[in-house]
Amino acid sequence: MSAGLERRGISDRALALADRVEVFVRDTVIPYEKDARQGPHGVDDALVKELRALARAAGLMTPHIPEGGAHLTQRETAAVLIRSGLSPLGPVALNTAAPDEGNMFLLGKVASDDLKARFLAPLMTGEARSAFFMTEPDGGAGSDPSMMQTTCVPDGNHWVINGRKTYITGVVGAKVGIVMAKAAEGACMFLVDLPHPAIRVVRILDTIDGSMPGGHAEIAIEDLRLPADQMLGAAGEGFRYAQVRLAPARLSHCMRWLGACVRAQEIAVDYTNRRHAFGKPLIEHEGVGFMLAQNRIDLKQAELMTYWCADVLDTGAYGTTESSMTKVAVSEALMRIADNCVQVMGGQGVTADTIVEKVFREIRAFRIYDGPTEVHKWSLANKIARDWKKAQPES
Template sequence: MTGVGMEATLAIAERVERFVRDEVVPYERDPRRDHHDCPTDEMVAEMRRKARAAGVLTPHILADGRHLSQRETALVLARTGLSPLGPLACNTAAPDEGNMYLLGKVGSAEIKQKFLAPLVKGEARSAFFMTEPASEGGAGSDPSMMQTRCHLDGNHWVINGRKAFITGAQGAQVGIVMAKADEGACMFLVDLPDPAIRIDSIPNTIDSSMPGGHAVVTIDNLRVPADQMLGQAGEGFQYAQIRLAPARLSHCMRWLGACVRAHEIATDYANRRQAFGKALIDHEGVGFMLAENLIDLKQAELMIDWCADVLDTGALGTAESSMAKVAVSEALMRIADRCVQVMGGTGLTSDTIVEQVFREIRAFRIYDGPTEVHKWSLAKKIKRDWKVAQA
């Protein structure tokens, strides 16, 4: 992936940062929220109109369709993450960013025109239907447990099953649905809403940055034209792998930006707040927490850069993205926790975004694979590599 070069990328990143700090941050006080405190589609559309006018809408995909390299994307997405609303405003949020990447890589010309173009323009939201209810023995961290089935009927595929934790399903216009046929896993593009996809519930979750929440849905005899399958029957997991590592890393990029901002807020508080005759930062226990934040922020940044560099060689980067996801999510959790602690009671309130960042990072340790699943996967790789070395 060649990208546009660091000089041009830094210029894009600087424009994005100015926009997020000047235009998006004030929306953090906007009351237009749903029952789960997620921004409404009206509010998102308003922010995106401003982003489009400022030239920072979908900034990681250029007007000619070229995608920034992963290293370049990291610089830009971290800037969008400086506010929890930044990725929504700039159209770099999950799951849309990962879905755009996948469709740009493997979608046919027709699929790109029909499904990708509205996403890149910020005119539609999308959802990725893979996870299934754990209570029913469905697929979660182990996608091979997938129970949603599909079969060919004439020139349509018919899909039946249940899905859970489908981010953004409510209000999405584009769906990517995974199901299993006799040939193996399949992946389909679907127009939404569709009466055959019923939202059963949207549970309240600890995070609140993604419109549409994380829905539980039933898919009942959904008919999808055969030409809206990605690739061939049985290739679904192959395409999921193309999406997987970059999407993991994109989460790291965005939440790094959020923790940079949380650290800024905690630092300002510690320098202004007086206790026991001096500023909080002059108390070693507080100053050392902020110092540890700097160390973790830099380590997270370097881990992202290293993994991005691997992906830019064209490698799948499965192991590398697992390592990055574990290292970065755990480091960011430490940072968010320290920021709350430094600010004391104020850190527990919605007076700043610090408490939200804490909640969002806690959720990040679960989605795109819990820490323990990635460690288990890496341990399996260690064993495989050892066996090869003994042969």
């Protein structure tokens, strides 16, 4: 892994931690990649428990939030999470995976001390998983969260929530839920213990990816009654809190999948140096070598964008524009890298003999999750237009 860029503005302690994470993933996690306790809907909870026990024994559980609860800077988090992503199982083992990583960040920022003790603490120890209930079926909230149809209505010192959600990652087996709903005052966020009888799994969706425990589900929420003190903040602040979560979460995705593509490149380089065709190693054929050269360029550009955006978020800004730009640039670059790795490996690239084909599938989903490229470009174009109008002299 490249160390030069990381060393700027990162403590020796955080760099040493990142190095320990890399050793753990390479030596301990990667041997589990062919474990049968993985399927189309994610990693089985028994495997999650086993891997997390190993991380805990190594002193690496939730490494980006060291003991005491002080979250690393985003720049330091990048150094750690990139390493955790060297295996698709790494984030699961180390408790740096979505949606838990983003949910922990949000709760650490906005939850009361009581809510942190009840809901955040078991997430940080890796003893619980979580789910974030925002996206809805057709006609509801998705890329446009203002279309939210799930409602919450006050009833004494409680709120009653009704609606449907979809693409809810990790809800099967989760113990903590963050539910977004719309009140007269605007969007609201609530914390809920899972499973809950008022939250019903309608179906588990069959998706192209399969790295996240619990898969992705369609959910029905029917008369979910929650005490008012389980609301995050005040009524109407839900969208503001969503930005607190979503901007860093987009960047964390970039970090983890950058690590996965670093590993895919390693595998492809090894394969093309060992495999011969037409009298020489594959890598000596320009058509192959040039793709791997482009991969190296894209990896470096993705790394630069990731650390740049981390620096913006470390200023305390939500960094919505910067995280959108980074999500677009990095996800598209990683897609090219994964595709090139599959291509240069030929038939071997589309088998499960290595993680390359899995990384390809996961990156394809990443281009959509947390906002597809086109939505982020649309948002950026609107900002460009607004900035231009503000810059015009008054007539």
